[in-house]
Amino acid sequence: MTTDSIPVRTADTCPEAAPKARRNTAPGGRRRPLFRHPGAGRQHHAGPVAYILLGIAALFSLFPLYWTLVAASTDNTRVTQTPPPFLPGPHLLDNLGKAWRDAALGKAMLNSMIVAGAIALSTVLFATLAGFAFAKLRFKGRNILLMLVIGTMLVPPQLGVVPLFMMMSELGWGQTLPAVIFPTLVSAVGVFFMRQYLTEALPDELVEAGRVDGAHSLRIFWSIVLPIARAPMAVLFMITFVHAWNDFFWPFIVLDMTNPTVPVALTQLSAGYVRDQSLIMAGALLGTLPLLAMFVVFGRQIVGGIMQGAVKG
Amino acid sequence: MAISTSTPPDGPSGTMPTGTDPDPDGDLLRRRTLLHRLDVGGAPYAFIAPFFVVFAAFSLYPLIYTWWISLHRVELSTLNLMEWVGFDNYTALWNDERFWNALLNTFTIGVLSTVPQLMMALGLAHLLNYQLRGSTFFRVAALTPYATSVGAAALVFTMLFERDFGMINWMLNLVGVDNIDWENNKWAAQTAISTIVIWRWTGYNALLYLAAMQAIPRDRYEAAAIDGASRWQQFLKVTVPGIRSTIVFTIVLSTIGATQLFGEPLIFGQGPNGITGGADNQYQTLGLLLYEEGWKNYQMGRAATVAWAMFLLLIVVFVVQQVVRRVLARRT
Helix, strand or coil, rough: CCCCCCCCCCCCCCEEEEEECCCCCCCCCCCCHHHHHHHCCEEEEEEEEHHHHHHHHHHHHHHHHHHHHHHHHCHHHHHHCCCCCCCCCCCCCHHHHHHHHHHCCCHHHHHHHHHHHHHHHHHHHHHHHHHHHHHHHCCCHHHHHHHHHHHHHHCCHHHHHHHHHHHHHHHHCCCCHHHHHHCCCCCHHHHHHHHHHHHCCCHHHHHHHHCCCCCHHHHHHHHHHHHHHHHHHHHHHHHHHHHHCCCCCCHHHHHHCCCCCCCHHHHHHHHCCCCHHHHHHHHHHHHHHHHHHHHHHHHHHHHHHHHHHCCCC | HHHHCCCCCCCCCCCCCCCCCCCCCCCCHHHHHHHHHHHHHHHHHHHHHHHHHHHHHHHHHHHHHHHHCCCCEEEEEEEEEEECCCHHHHHHCCCCCHHHHHHHHHHHHHHHHHHHHHHHHHHHHHHHCCCCCHHHHHHHHHHHHHHHCCCHHHHHHHHHHCCCCHHHHHHHHHCCCCCCCCCCCHHHHHHHHHHHHHHHHHHHHHHHHHHHCCCHHHHHHHHHCCCCHHHCCCCHHHHHHHHHHHHHHHHHHHHHHCCCCCHHHHHHCCCCHHHHCCCCCCCCCHHHHHHHHHHHHCEEEHHHHHHHHHHHHHHHHHHHHHHHHHHHHHHH
């Protein structure tokens, strides 16, 4: 049994795979595209104008984050002067420490880790299971059920907050993490994403071969699907983690300041009457750091994952 | 877990005839035992069940139950006491000026944030679609705001838009514009809030467009070029139609997002002003009104009514979108 149906990078399928020596296209290498776009084409080389415009766009994207760092490293008097500071000051660690204590960020970080981790894990597991079923298993009503999954994307879960709140009170889950975790255990986008990937990357023959060997569906899933789907699962994990970490409306309603997630704790920083701007920025920086770190390390994979989930005919 | 219920235990069990059949083509029918049939028939449903169970329990049921609650008077302190009031909540909402104000604000902030955002995303995607050096850097940079939580992004922009020492007013002063009171002036506040939304989501949408652009077959461009289309014409006649479905998809997503705008205005208002969307409700959205009714005025029935109104609004918007699309399709 071979698994070498994985799409190989060519200049066509993957624009940034321009033939350079350091590109690695070995199986298991980090630079394989998750999906193939037949005949995908980019037309022209970028001219200087394109680079200038892209530079401006990157500046706009990154400047607010840079400025958060600047503001968090000065003190309140300096940050509220004009002209505003443009270079980091000496107080970063003091401010981070103070914000950490004032906003109970330690607990919030731990909570956010638990919430985002649990949601990302369960989303990946259930999305891979369902994606495999929709991609490779034949059953009655498959297409209608898949349409239904896509249709659920149009139902904003936030609109159910009032009865959700009542449900959680009844269960005695008010102000607890399960109240945040359970409503988002699955994601339609995730199911669709895994289905798209497995349709392409998992050869029917492999599933059939497993059947002939007498393996049942769960065994096939465990031994054949999971090893093939490792890369997209990692990407889906990260994207879901980002979303769960940043989710605000429902956690803000169901949690209180004694047991917040990071975005909920951050509201506490700015709601006081005496506002220390440097501290607020230090809190904002802390709350964003874990995700920024993830972006620095896995940015390309996350970008790829978002692009793959997007391709709709 | 319901997953394992329909799958037989591991490995060949005693009752299962395992490939003693020398026929290499494998006459599968002969070994279809009951367990195997159960597995093949049942497993797919078991695999997709978790998704539908969670969706039904935590999305669909609450949405329907919201309707039921909206016909009652329910106080936050006594959630189990529901007093039937029929459509009173709806008439009260209809006659409530704050509702129309929030509806209008939601609409204007929605337009202010969505239209420029998707336009810029389209332009950015087009730029990213060129052969680039450092394309990964530009993509990751464009996506970085998406990794910033509403909380952090709103805090930073609230400070940039500060009236007395904010960087944006300082820059405006440099070009001779007086300080703008971003918080108290209605249009300024809505512009500032829209800016937060635009900053966070433009790059994300650009990547969706870019993915769709890369799936456009190259020969379409070649054909257009042979027909003498300029680059701009190619963009209009090949690129945009080629990603039409993705554009529709992003419009739908952005509309849903705009309808539920909550965190940005809440934090922009910094504290007590946040929930009411400014001292004069000048930037109160429907999401904020929902929260105010339920968790500040303790009227859950009314909050549910606002939620249901938001749902109706979404449906209306989609119907309008469909109609507009039909009309446009007929004209072209």
